[in-house]
Amino acid sequence: MTQFSFTLSATDGAARTGVIHTPRGEIRTPAFMPVGTAATVKAMLPESVRATGADILLGNTYHLMLRPTAERIARLGGLHKFMNWERPILTDSGGFQVMSLASVRKLTEEGVTFSSHIDGSKHHLSPERSMEIQKLLGSDIVMAFDECPALPADDATVAKSMRLSMRWAQRSRDAFGDRPGHALFGIMQGGVTRDLREESATKLKEIGFDGYAIGGLAVGEGQEAMFSVLDYAPGFLPADKPRYLMGVGKPDDIVGAVARGIDMMDCVLPSRSGRTGQAWTRRGQINIKNARHMDDPRPLDEACSCPACRNYSRAYLHHVFKAQEMISGMLLTWHNLHYYQDLMAGLRAAIAAGQLSAFVADFHAQRAAGDIDPL
Structure with missing residues (x-):
């Protein structure tokens, strides 16, 4: 059986391209992981998600433990079989969702007790329970259980939270045990404070993980603050993971x-935007609800080969969004996921060719030009 491993094939500045090897298939990096929160990427068939170029999906521990429950999924053959996705799956630990429930949770050294957003029932998540749930789901990449403080927060609050997460990281590692073919990733915390990020990374490396995540960003601190952390944080982590x-x-x-050395990302944005009438293209964001598209026979993006661009006009996409037809979310989500995977493929090729700076300059220039002129 293929074990979990990571091969770097090229670098360009801090940027890297390579392959994560898993028993369920290879993941080309840099990789974008579509989010399948409740065992589905909303508005998409799994084979359609694969057709966009996705090598791996993300599943959500918090949502799946509440409904349909990890125990039920295990009885039915595991998450891959349950959702008809045979390629790799990464599951988050539940920590982030529990953070967003701050009003209905109780946090202790042991873990978090919270009320379900579905029916108000009480649940407990700890590092040990999170590892148990993710094992029941059968995910290929398991995330350590952490606490993610909402930013902005003062250094004392961030430091206390980070150190709790590091104690939980050790407990996650102990509870994960030896699972050949499955990987456990630790999560660096520390907010936007360099010393805390370095302390967190040092502790994670002592414990030893198969991969390392940078958590606690994209939680309201803004792009400039996020990039300033990414200017140094990836360098604190092992280069071979x-x-x-x-x-x-x-x-x-x-x-x-x-460009700052990240290999994997995930976000609900392409699917959520698709359901709210927003399309991401090389020329920036398009709002299909705008009246300018009503009589436009052109595709969203003439250079895109997704079904929405190949077979449908802006006028049609505008119409079905306005009519609240289900196909609207389906086509726009497909397009957005296709665009994201095209972007990743372009980044991988540019890094391999040593042409990343030219690719990035072209990316920003096309976006700055804006959408095609209205007819």
Whole structure:
């Protein structure tokens, strides 16, 4: 059986391209992971997600433990079989969702007790329980259980939270045990404070993980603050292991993160935007609800080969969005996921060719030009 491993094939400045090897297939990096929160990427069939170029999906521990429950998924053969996705799956630990429930949770050294957003029932998540749930789901990449403080916060609050997360990281490592073919990633915390980030990275390296995530960004601190952390944080982590920036992001966030040494990202944005009438293209963001598209026979992006661009006009996409037809979210989500995977493929090729700076300059120039002129 293929074990979990990471091969770097090229670098360009801080940027890297390579392959994560897993028993369920290879993940080309830099990789964008579509988010399948409740065992589905909303508005997409799994084979359609694969057709966009995705090598790996993200599943959500918090949502799946509440409904349909990890135990039920395990009885039904595991998450891959349950959702008809045979390629790699990464599951988050539940920590971020529990952070967003601050009003209905109780946090202790042991873990977090919280009320379900579905029916108010009480649940407990600890590092040990998070590892148990993710094992029941059968995910290929398991995330350590952490606490993610909302920013802005003072250094004392961030430091206390980070050190709790590091104690939980050790407990996650102990509870994960030896699972050949499955990987456990630790999560660096520390807000926007360099010393705390370095302390967190040092502790994670002592514990030893198969990959390392940078957590606690994209939580309201803004792109400038995020990039300033990414200017140094990836360098604190082992160069021979994957680096995952959690919850990012917009296309220009992704390009900036890859240039700073990030290998993996995830975000709900392409699918959520698709359901609200927003399309991401090489020329920036398009709002399909705008009246300017009503009589426009042209595609969203003439250079895009997705079904929405190949077979449908802006006028049609405008119409079905206005009519609240289901196909609207389906086509726009497909387009957005296709655009994101095209962007990743372009970044990988540019890094391999040593042409990243030219690729980045062209990326920003095309976006600055804006959408095609109205007819």
